[in-house]
Amino acid sequence: MPKKDNHKYIFVVGGVMSGVGKGIATASIAKIIQAKGYKVNPIKIDPYLNVDAGTMNPTEHGEVFVLNSGLETDQDMGNYERFLDLDLSPEDYMTSGMVYKAVIDRERALGYGGKCVEPVYYITEEILNRIKKAVHRHGSNVTVVEIGGTIGDYQNVLFMEAARILKIKHPDDVLFVMVSYLPVPGTLGEMKTRPTQNAVHQLNGYGIQPDFIVARSTLPLDHKRKEKIALMCNIRPEHVISAPDIESVYDVPINFERDKLGEQLLKALKLRPNTKAKHDGLAPWRAFVSRTKSSKDELKIAVVGKYFDTGDFVLSDAYLSVIEATKYSCYEAEVKASLTWINSKKFETGELKIESLAEYAGIIVPGGFGTSGIEGVIKAIKFAREKKIPYLGLCYGMQLMVVEYARNVLGLKDATTTEIDPKTKNPIIDIMPDQKKKLTEGNFGASMRLGSYLALLKEGSIAREAYGKELIKERHRHRYEVNPVYVEVLSKAGLVFSGLSPNGALCEIAELPTTKHPFFVGSQFHPELQARPLNPHPLFSAFVRASKERVTKKK
Numbered sequence: 001m002p003k004k005d006n007h008k009y010i011f012v013v014g015g016v017m018s019g020v021g022k023g024i025a026t027a028s029i030a031k032i033i034q035a036k037g038y039k040v041n042p043i044k045i046d047p048y049l050n051v052d053a054g055t056m057n058p059t060e061h062g063e064v065f066v067l068n069s070g071l072e073t074d075q076d077m078g079n080y081e082r083f084l085d086l087d088l089s090p091e092d093y094m095t096s097g098m099v100y101k102a103v104i105d106r107e108r109a110l111g112y113g114g115k116c117v118e119p120v121y122y123i124t125e126e127i128l129n130r131i132k133k134a135v136h137r138h139g140s141n142v143t144v145v146e147i148g149g150t151i152g153d154y155q156n157v158l159f160m161e162a163a164r165i166l167k168i169k170h171p172d173d174v175l176f177v178m179v180s181y182l183p184v185p186g187t188l189g190e191m192k193t194r195p196t197q198n199a200v201h202q203l204n205g206y207g208i209q210p211d212f213i214v215a216r217s218t219l220p221l222d223h224k225r226k227e228k229i230a231l232m233c234n235i236r237p238e239h240v241i242s243a244p245d246i247e248s249v250y251d252v253p254i255n256f257e258r259d260k261l262g263e264q265l266l267k268a269l270k271l272r273p274n275t276k277a278k279h280d281g282l283a284p285w286r287a288f289v290s291r292t293k294s295s296k297d298e299l300k301i302a303v304v305g306k307y308f309d310t311g312d313f314v315l316s317d318a319y320l321s322v323i324e325a326t327k328y329s330c331y332e333a334e335v336k337a338s339l340t341w342i343n344s345k346k347f348e349t350g351e352l353k354i355e356s357l358a359e360y361a362g363i364i365v366p367g368g369f370g371t372s373g374i375e376g377v378i379k380a381i382k383f384a385r386e387k388k389i390p391y392l393g394l395c396y397g398m399q400l401m402v403v404e405y406a407r408n409v410l411g412l413k414d415a416t417t418t419e420i421d422p423k424t425k426n427p428i429i430d431i432m433p434d435q436k437k438k439l440t441e442g443n444f445g446a447s448m449r450l451g452s453y454l455a456l457l458k459e460g461s462i463a464r465e466a467y468g469k470e471l472i473k474e475r476h477r478h479r480y481e482v483n484p485v486y487v488e489v490l491s492k493a494g495l496v497f498s499g500l501s502p503n504g505a506l507c508e509i510a511e512l513p514t515t516k517h518p519f520f521v522g523s524q525f526h527p528e529l530q531a532r533p534l535n536p537h538p539l540f541s542a543f544v545r546a547s548k549e550r551v552t553k554k555k
């Protein structure tokens with residue numbers, strides 16, 4: 001690992017239980033360090049054996065976040081990018097599957113010269129080498145590494161071991177932050193510190209001592225319990241950070257700074273305050289958070305999707321980036337997003353009437369895969385088109401928008417996507433020829449167009465006006481495309497393909513002109529992946545403006 005520049009590392013680990021916001025805590029720590037004037041790169045370590053997150057079910061694992069490189073990652077990478085306004089690289093993400101595969105592939109190629117390849121040293125060294133590559137890629141001063149899972153999980157032991165080894169090699173340059181939950185049992189009404197003490201003792205068993213404890217709970221941590229945790233866990237009281245439940249994840253960095261976390265981290269890392277940094281580097285962030293609270297008028301948006309049913313609850317995490325991107329553009333327009341997540345299958349069963357969509361200012365249909373709920377989505381798109389409700393279709397939402405137009409305007413009643421009916425006579429949406437071979441071989445994890453691609457926007461279009469430029473670059477994650485055979489006939493029928501790949505072969509954006517509809521736009525790519533709190537995405541912002549105008553006209 002680098003020695004000359006005394007590069008600094010902060011490892012964030014979880015204690016007691018999962019799901020208490022370790023990813024947001026990591027993003028917030030990185031944001032605070034960045035605001036202090038230092039260049040930061042975050043790294044997410046996922047202990048599962050999947051090589052990437054691409055084949056995971058979104059109703060179980062949440063959104064798959066795609067980087068510019070095309071790497072499919074955990075949704076925490078999206079949180080990092082949004083908080084830091086930073087495009088991350090493939091070096092900033094690793095899984096056990098990635099690490100083990102690299103080591104095994106190297107061993108099979110005699111890369112270890114016939115040695116006995118064991119977890120320690122070879123797996124841990126691969127982990128540290130990957131961290132080193134990320135540092136060099138970014139040229140950062142501080143790296144914040146989130147180790148997925150919880151202390152005691154068998155899956156993340158080798159990552160803990162790698163972090164311990166790094167601490168031994170560079171004792172002054174490595175910190176450990178444990179995010180731990182402090183329960184308040186209803187029958188007692190008293191916050192209990194014992195689970196956190198036990199988690200620290202278990203972490204000590206790995207040879208690791210936490211330097212900071214982020215104390216998650218329903219309530220703020222009082223001074224008495226800070227002192228108790230400090231005494232029993234062998235850390236300073238000022239290094240115990242109160243992290244109560246709050247209104248928004250965007251409040252977390254500000255909340256951490258109330259306990260002067262940034263100042264304490266710099267001091268522990270022996271970093272001097274950056275004299276080039278602004279007095280309050282979090283000022284733009286504070287202004288954004290202030291807007292989220294000052295927006296009073298609500299804009300009712302329906303998100304019609306197929307991944308909102310998992311047991312008896314709604315899983316909005318499946319569309320996390322879409323939801324956040326909508327919020328950012330609403331805050332920019334000085335309104336608050338009121339999102340209703342609608343299961344498209346309910347339109348098919350009759351459990352929900354399609355006319356219920358009339359009450360919304362706008363409709364979003366996000367991405368998805370498979371056949372379930374599709375006819376319900378097409379019904380929603382038809383209603384939005386005919387009733388002139390602002391519509392934004394993303395990936396599958398754009399493809400089904402084209403299918404709906406072919407069916408109900410062109411009169412091709414059997415028009416569909418080959419994803420639904422491979423034998424259809426009118427394959428409006430079809431798979432890319434170069435990907436068919438991969439699918440027949442069962443290689444689903446490498447059968448999509450992934451990552452950033454360029455597109456040219458048609459002058460005078462809604463898309464061109466929204467972006468304010470001709471050439472754009474957006475992230476993709478899909479297997480199917482608008483079939484070029486049908487582009488001419490669709491165009492003659494009034495559908496405008498306003499965004500095309502530079503060679504003109506692939507349709508990236510479809511829309512109706514404003515003379516026919518106030519806002520009826522679909523993108524083959526996923527614009528939500530590049531929306532940031534301080535930089536809302538132009539397509540979402542154009543959609544929100546149109547939706548807001550619809551409400552104004554109704555009044």
